[in-house]
Amino acid sequence: MTEDVVPVMRIGDTLLVALQGDLDDTTVMAIEEQLTREIADTSASGMLIDVSRLGVVDTFIARVLARIVAMVRLLGAQAAVVGIQPAVAITLVELGVPMGHLDTALNAEQGLALLERLRRNDTGAGWL
Amino acid sequence: MTTSAEDGQDPGADLGDLEAMLDAVTDHAVVKLGPGGEIVRWSGGAQVLTGYAADEVVGRPVSLLHLEEDREAGLMGRELDSARDGRREFQGWRMRKDGGRFLARVALTPVHGEDGAVSGFVKVFRDATESARTESLFHGLLDSAPDAMVIVDPDARIVLVNRQTEALFGFGRDELVGREIEVLVPPRFRDRHVGHRSGFLADPQLRPMGAGLELSGMRRDGTEFPVEISLSPLETAEGRLVAAAIRDVTERRETEQRLQRQRDEILELSTPVIQVWDKVLALPIIGTLDTLRATRLTEGLLEKIARTQAEVAILDISGVPTIDTQVAQHLLKTVQAAALMGTVSIMSGVRPETAQSMVHLGIDMGRLRSRNTLQDALQLALAVLAERAGTAATAAQALRSGGSR
Numbered sequence: 001m002t003e004d005v006v007p008v009m010r011i012g013d014t015l016l017v018a019l020q021g022d023l024d025d026t027t028v029m030a031i032e033e034q035l036t037r038e039i040a041d042t043s044a045s046g047m048l049i050d051v052s053r054l055g056v057v058d059t060f061i062a063r064v065l066a067r068i069v070a071m072v073r074l075l076g077a078q079a080a081v082v083g084i085q086p087a088v089a090i091t092l093v094e095l096g097v098p099m100g101h102l103d104t105a106l107n108a109e110q111g112l113a114l115l116e117r118l119r120r121n122d123t124g125a126g127w128l
Numbered sequence: 129m130t131t132s133a134e135d136g137q138d139p140g141a142d143l144g145d146l147e148a149m150l151d152a153v154t155d156h157a158v159v160k161l162g163p164g165g166e167i168v169r170w171s172g173g174a175q176v177l178t179g180y181a182a183d184e185v186v187g188r189p190v191s192l193l194h195l196e197e198d199r200e201a202g203l204m205g206r207e208l209d210s211a212r213d214g215r216r217e218f219q220g221w222r223m224r225k226d227g228g229r230f231l232a233r234v235a236l237t238p239v240h241g242e243d244g245a246v247s248g249f250v251k252v253f254r255d256a257t258e259s260a261r262t263e264s265l266f267h268g269l270l271d272s273a274p275d276a277m278v279i280v281d282p283d284a285r286i287v288l289v290n291r292q293t294e295a296l297f298g299f300g301r302d303e304l305v306g307r308e309i310e311v312l313v314p315p316r317f318r319d320r321h322v323g324h325r326s327g328f329l330a331d332p333q334l335r336p337m338g339a340g341l342e343l344s345g346m347r348r349d350g351t352e353f354p355v356e357i358s359l360s361p362l363e364t365a366e367g368r369l370v371a372a373a374i375r376d377v378t379e380r381r382e383t384e385q386r387l388q389r390q391r392d393e394i395l396e397l398s399t400p401v402i403q404v405w406d407k408v409l410a411l412p413i414i415g416t417l418d419t420l421r422a423t424r425l426t427e428g429l430l431e432k433i434a435r436t437q438a439e440v441a442i443l444d445i446s447g448v449p450t451i452d453t454q455v456a457q458h459l460l461k462t463v464q465a466a467a468l469m470g471t472v473s474i475m476s477g478v479r480p481e482t483a484q485s486m487v488h489l490g491i492d493m494g495r496l497r498s499r500n501t502l503q504d505a506l507q508l509a510l511a512v513l514a515e516r517a518g519t520a521a522t523a524a525q526a527l528r529s530g531g532s533r
Contacts, residue, residue: 082470084468084469084470085434085469086427086430086431086433086434086465086469088468089430089464089465089466089468089469090423090426090427090430090465092465092468093426093461093464093465093468094461099464099468100464102468104467104468104469104470105470106433106437106439106469106470106471107437107470109520110437110439110470110516110520111470112520112523112524113516113517113519113520113523114470114519115523116519116520116522116523117515117516117519120519
């Protein structure tokens with residue numbers, strides 16, 4: 001299957017993904033397949049995931065985001081989530097969804113700057 | 129007045145049987161009167177009740193039981209006249225042989241002779257003093273209650289109302305008794321009310337009515353007012369009745385609304401978000417931070433972040449008297465929510481004693497950056513922005529140079 005389920009825009013070295021509408025398990029699987037493939041195909045070093053147009057962001061979506069970010073990192077790129085709306089942020093905090101490991105930015109512009117910082121830290125002193 | 133079992137055909141013996149049965153009834157007096165009210169026959173019950181033996185009273189007018197003033201006013205004649213066309217029931221004070229008074233509940237039935245004319249009366253009465261006392265005690269109790277009380281029968285017809293009900297709803301007692309309880313309910317709720325009351329009768333227990341709903345009552349003039357109602361079932365000889373205590377809560381509602389309005393205003397006033405620099409917001413927190421305020425605070429800050437795209441938020445707590453675990457929890461939630469949107473928070477205004485007590489309480493603010501004064505916090509904010517601007521420039525440059533690292 002190589003069908004694209006989400007629009008992906010390439011900005012320089014970074015892929016910008018806009019998640020939309022309501023996501024179910026099948027769609028999520030397809031999205032994960034598409035995004036990992038695109039990272040591998042393009043050798044992109046970063047991915048911005050825009051969630052501002054998602055219908056709902058709940059614990060399910062939070063887990064989905066964490067999974068996508070983990071996959072992207074395994075492929076050697078950096079990932080950040082942008083466009084979390086005020087109501088969504090409050091809901092996630094109230095639900096106690098652990099989001100500490102996610103890197104977030106207000107918009108795509110600041111997201112690009114955030115990815116740049118992440119890349120720098122990544123090239124700094126390593127773990128070993 | 130005895131009879132043999134074998135001789136059941138003798139009409140005289142039957143009559144004797146009847147008289148013996150009549151005499152055995154001791155809680156009712158049964159008296160046969162002549163057409164003019166003179167006593168013809170006096171039952172055993174009458175003797176028990178009044179103290180007079182039959183031979184003392186037979187032949188005398190029944191008015192000997194009346195109080196003196198009633199006797200002089202000709203009460204007996206009026207009572208007999210009223211019953212000439214058929215059975216009448218009434219009650220009144222009577223006097224025993226020893227002069228003691230009792231409230232008699234009387235049924236007076238005319239007896240007709242062969243020619244159709246009234247040949248006499250049967251008077252049956254009992255001592256209702258005790259039940260009257262209980263009833264008046266009950267009425268007194270109802271009238272002394274601060275709430276309007278309405279008692280309805282299983283068909284929801286009003287059986288009894290107290291004085292407060294009259295005052296509250298503007299109906300007279302006579303206008304209410306016998307009507308359905310829905311007369312006190314605004315028309316738009318009536319259909320639903322009928323359903324609810326059937327539900328209550330199916331499972332009657334003491335409970336407030338319409339839990340969580342705002343109930344309304346309707347006065348005689350059609351105006352409505354907010355009420356609180358508690359219901360309780362009453363098991364009586366007449367079946368299962370329902371007592372409803374109705375309280376007018378107009379004043380309390382108004383006070384609550386006023387309080388709510390004031391609270392809202394205070395909240396609005398107390399959670400300002402100020403833009404102190406390009407991309408830097410400051411949030412001076414003053415006073416105690418409860419859950420409601422903390423929620424407003426977070427909402428206010430996040431809305432402003434969305435509008436201004438600010439990258440740094442300074443939470444100044446110099447105006448907060450004490451930071452306990454709860455307040456810290458609220459602050460952390462605000463910080464986390466802002467972080468999810470991509471905004472960094474800096475806490476400022478932490479006084480030495482606050483720092484000490486927070487650590488002693490075991491409050492962990494995580495990686496939240498904190499500064500002593502607002503000025504220091506602003507400097508830190510600008511440093512953060514500068515660093516971010518640097519990377520942003522690099523990012524832009526990388527973009528221009530064709531996307532290679």
